Amino acid sequence: MRIISIISSARKNGNTERIVKHIEEDFLYMSIEKGLKAECEQIHLADSDIKLCRGCRVCFDKGEDFCPLKDTLLNIRDKIIQADGVIFASPVYVEDINGIMKNWIDRMAFNCHRPAFAHKTAVIVVTSGGGSSNHSIKTIKSALLTWGFHVSAQGKFRAGALMENDQIKSRYGNDIKVIANKLFSSIHDHRAEYPSFYSLMVFKVQQKCWQKVIKEQNTFDCSYWENKGWLEKTCSYYIPHNSNPIKIKLARIAGSIISIFFL
Numbered sequence: 001m002r003i004i005s006i007i008s009s010a011r012k013n014g015n016t017e018r019i020v021k022h023i024e025e026d027f028l029y030m031s032i033e034k035g036l037k038a039e040c041e042q043i044h045l046a047d048s049d050i051k052l053c054r055g056c057r058v059c060f061d062k063g064e065d066f067c068p069l070k071d072t073l074l075n076i077r078d079k080i081i082q083a084d085g086v087i088f089a090s091p092v093y094v095e096d097i098n099g100i101m102k103n104w105i106d107r108m109a110f111n112c113h114r115p116a117f118a119h120k121t122a123v124i125v126v127t128s129g130g131g132s133s134n135h136s137i138k139t140i141k142s143a144l145l146t147w148g149f150h151v152s153a154q155g156k157f158r159a160g161a162l163m164e165n166d167q168i169k170s171r172y173g174n175d176i177k178v179i180a181n182k183l184f185s186s187i188h189d190h191r192a193e194y195p196s197f198y199s200l201m202v203f204k205v206q207q208k209c210w211q212k213v214i215k216e217q218n219t220f221d222c223s224y225w226e227n228k229g230w231l232e233k234t235c236s237y238y239i240p241h242n243s244n245p246i247k248i249k250l251a252r253i254a255g256s257i258i259s260i261f262f263l
């Protein structure tokens with residue numbers, strides 16, 4: 001099992017990195033207990049060459065390979081593709097994720113049009129001083145769900161200015177274990193193959209959108225959806241899955257109704 005942690009704090013060994021490290025340690029421990037090989041790698045966005053999105057839309061219209069910004073964005077994307085699970089971690093800055101994470105999400109926005117992560121499990125970690133992390137969780141989660149991820153856990157950690165490791169363990173040891181366990185069991189038990197009602201509904205809305213667009217013009221996004229077989233009327237998700245048929249039906253009805261208002 002391979003885990004990638006995408007960390008957006010610029011502070012070395014800060015709250016966010018410390019908490020992610022504890023989750024990784026618990027994950028590795030669980031893997032060893034089950035006799036499974038596992039590895040974790042941290043990617044620090046602040047140390048990576050990720051330029052600011054210029055909003056040119058080339059990634060949408062022609063494909064991400066044609067992005068005029070030459071940097072490490074697609075190398076990181078490739079690492080995610082090779083991973084089984086991803087930890088997305090950001091500090092709260094002024095009630096939301098920090099700018100480094102937001103820019104990275106913006107640069108990855110082509111995945112909203114062409115989801116590529118449906119087999120992958122994600123967990124979200126947000127650290128704050130003492131305030132609310134709800135907005136930050138929402139920002140990351142809505143991006144990940146649109147990109148196709150199975151989000152198995154989310155953790156909010158009120159960590160003050162800087163929390164010592166033993167304090168983190170005593171206050172948050174249990175929450176950390178729960179997140180590591182959800183990450184581990186989601187990958188181990190292939191939970192991504194049991195999409196939630198919301199994920200099935202998101203798929204339906206996206207499908208309706210590209211079915212409509214393709215009638216007017218065959219865009220790069222439409223070809224992607226068509227080549228994947230996702231525009232077929234019988235297709236209900238990005239990957240073969242085992243969801244309850246009633247849940248699928250209801251999610252598709254809900255998605256169709258929502259798309260009437262948005263498309």
Ligand SMILES: Cc1cc2nc3c(=O)[nH]c(=O)nc-3n(C[C@H](O)[C@H](O)[C@H](O)COP(=O)(O)O)c2cc1C
Nearest residue numbers: 009014015016091092093094095127128129130131
């Ligand atoms: C510029 C800036 C803005 C912040 N804004 C908030 C905030 O709105 N609410 C909050 O609870 N904490 C806020 N904090 C505190 C951090 O979210 C918190 O200390 C976090 O755990 C830092 O993570 P790090 O050590 O990984 O960088 C802010 C910190 C900075 C530097």
